[in-house]
Amino acid sequence: MEQTVYIRLRHRLQVRPYESILLKDIAQIIAGENIYEQIRNLKIYEVSEKDQNMIVIDVMKVIKSINSIIPDVDIQTIGPAQVIVEVVFKKRKVSLPLFILVWLLLFFGAALTIMNFHEDVSMREVQQRIYTIMTGEVDSKPLIFQIPYSIGLGLGMILFFNHLFKKRINEEPSPLEVEIFNYQMDLDNYIAFNENKESMKNFDDH
Template sequence: MGDQVYIRLRNKTKIPKEKKILLKDIAYISASETWKKQLENAFIYQVKKEDKNIVVFDIFSIIELLSQQHPNLEFQSIGPNQTIAYIAIPNKHPHFSLVAFIWLLLFIGSGMAIMNFHYDVSMQEVQQKLHYMITGHQDKYPLWLQIPYSVGLGLGMILFFNHVFQKRINEEPSPLEVEIHNYQQNLDQYVTIHENELRKKDDD
């Protein structure tokens, strides 16, 4: 029996385009210091031009490859059975006119959504009735209610998304970030299952 080597695949990782993927790029390794340094630089895969933006690695194929390279070692898997390597695409700075158009589109769309919601629930009538119940006088535009309500609406959105521009208010994730995280987990699970199905078809 050879020396024990424990391998734990990362859930996912980002890889530059056309890069040689080494074991340390996609996995954590626990072994003696001599073997750890050698295994970390073990060649696993060469990202090719025809690869799109995702490459999925299976622990069994990795162990099989490492066993061929180092037959005197015994490999044990811990953790996930697959890892997803997202091939990084160089970021391109968007044109100012495109950013301005998207910002204007979102601004108008969100403004229309808020106004339509307030119209559906008759918010102005509610505020008028609140003003009459508190003061006993009729007022078509109770500004002392409407102005704080408008300011509070904006502050409430800031607290909800937990961001002021790019600055986070506190370490707690916002509901939007939680939903994005759940969506990403479902996407990763679909990718691994879909990749395994394609691999089975190719084997058949």
């Protein structure tokens, strides 16, 4: 009786240079116990010097590898047709002077952006006008508005980004995280389309 193997490729995988990629690393497998033990450690790909930092493994390559050791098995694939393998090289230590320089650039860049925005919308004049309307007095520095506004601006940014340093406030993703996720998905789709040699055919390939 023909047995069935269900394969669901993972979306993304990180490996080290020169590492062997096994089937259990790139896919979830459902199969009979005997078949599962035969294919779970099946080598699908081995990272070599010619590989760059991104590798795309197509589901057809996975099916071919399984059929090479178990020819009469029925393979059912679920989910994505490719898995993106990212080759992670040894990370260099972060330079402290470079970190401080980037931090200062971001800090003063954000500060100038906020100040220029307030200048464009005449925030100081608006607060002075509101203070005069509410109290009947003229004050060039209405701190009763400026101090709470400054505190609220900082708290608003914390709530917007949903992080206080490394601590997440709640499980809801921030707009920035959503945009980063969308960018990563678009990038993965581009890589899967352009780096997958199985899905591309040139005029010279006959």
